[in-house]
Amino acid sequence: MPEESLLEDAIQPQRWFSTLPRPEYAALPKIETSEPWFEVYQLPGNVMALYEPGHFQEVISFLVLGSDKALLIDTGLGIANIRAVVEELTTLDVVVVNSHTHFDHIGDNHRFPCVHVYNHPHAIKRLGDGMEPDQLSVHLRGDSIWMPVPERFDPEAYRIPACRFATIEEGHLFDLGGRRLETLYTPGHSPDSIMLLDRENRLLFTGDTLYPAVLYAHLEGSAFHTYRKTMARIAELAPQLDRVYCSHNTPVHRPQFLIDAAAAFEAIAAGEADYKLDANGIRLYSFEGFAIATPDDERVLS
Numbered sequence: 347m348p349e350e351s352l353l354e355d356a357i358q359p360q361r362w363f364s365t366l367p368r369p370e371y372a373a374l375p376k377i378e379t380s381e382p383w384f385e386v387y388q389l390p391g392n393v394m395a396l397y398e399p400g401h402f403q404e405v406i407s408f409l410v411l412g413s414d415k416a417l418l419i420d421t422g423l424g425i426a427n428i429r430a431v432v433e434e435l436t437t438l439d440v441v442v443v444n445s446h447t448h449f450d451h452i453g454d455n456h457r458f459p460c461v462h463v464y465n466h467p468h469a470i471k472r473l474g475d476g477m478e479p480d481q482l483s484v485h486l487r488g489d490s491i492w493m494p495v496p497e498r499f500d501p502e503a504y505r506i507p508a509c510r511f512a513t514i515e516e517g518h519l520f521d522l523g524g525r526r527l528e529t530l531y532t533p534g535h536s537p538d539s540i541m542l543l544d545r546e547n548r549l550l551f552t553g554d555t556l557y558p559a560v561l562y563a564h565l566e567g568s569a570f571h572t573y574r575k576t577m578a579r580i581a582e583l584a585p586q587l588d589r590v591y592c593s594h595n596t597p598v599h600r601p602q603f604l605i606d607a608a609a610a611f612e613a614i615a616a617g618e619a620d621y622k623l624d625a626n627g628i629r630l631y632s633f634e635g636f637a638i639a640t641p642d643d644e645r646v647l648s
């Protein structure tokens with residue numbers, strides 16, 4: 347049953363940044379770099395989180411270190427130079443992969459010689475075209491950015507250049523020397539979403555399919571039932587994991603989060619969850635520690 351109260355904006359509340367800094371970061375060792383736009387944290391399992399708290403998305407890219415190579419999972423917003431930061435953090439050769447091709451994960455792709463991406467027409471078009479200011483200006487509206495941006499970043503000219511890329515399939519292994527990450531195709535949030543599984547170290551990188559905030563199942567390209575099936579499949583991995591690393595707001599979560607999110611999708615599909623409607627016609631289903639945004643359309647959900 348819907349609750350009647352109408353939310354103004356389920357996705358980006360006014361003064362969203364008033365909740366920062368998030369307390370979870372106080373427990374993580376911080377690594378200083380020359381670029382204040384990024385906050386870098388050391389995570390368990392020889393992984394670094396490159397967090398961009400200055401923009402509403404609070405996106406997190408990950409640098410996973412092996413003995414021969416490092417894997418950079420996503421390249422952030424493209425507001426500051428992530429490649430320069432990565433080169434301060436490691437001398438290893440860096441392989442780059444996108445968890446999916448939403449703007450906040452591909453911003454600095456163009457600074458690298460090649461980016462791996464899931465073999466889907468949506469991803470191929472997005473990386474081949476790049477994104478122009480008219481597609482990106484919506485992401486700079488209002489109070490989207492609250493921290494000072496690097497001097498050379500011009501919000502008016504914000505664009506994401508096309509990049510060189512190589513496509514990967516389900517099961518593709520990134521061998522970094524002493525550790526391997528396996529590609530899982532996990533559509534739903536977007537049609538080109540992947541997760542990366544490090545079986546030996548019992549870690550799962552979830553991309554945008556799971557994080558502790560509003561999960562987007564309302565976007566063009568999102569698909570509620572596909573998302574639900576993905577979560578049901580991925581939740582089965584929980585007993586094999588010690589931690590899940592998520593791409594927004596805070597990085598480190600318990601594997602139980604996978605199970606809770608899968609149950610939430612099932613509850614929505616069964617018509618057993620309450621929601622609020624926002625002024626843009628988006629349903630917001632709230633759960634403990636996260637929420638799910640969907641279209642206001644029973645045909646999509648049931």
Ligand SMILES: [Zn+2]
Pocket residue numbers: 446448535536554
């Ligand atoms: Zn996304």
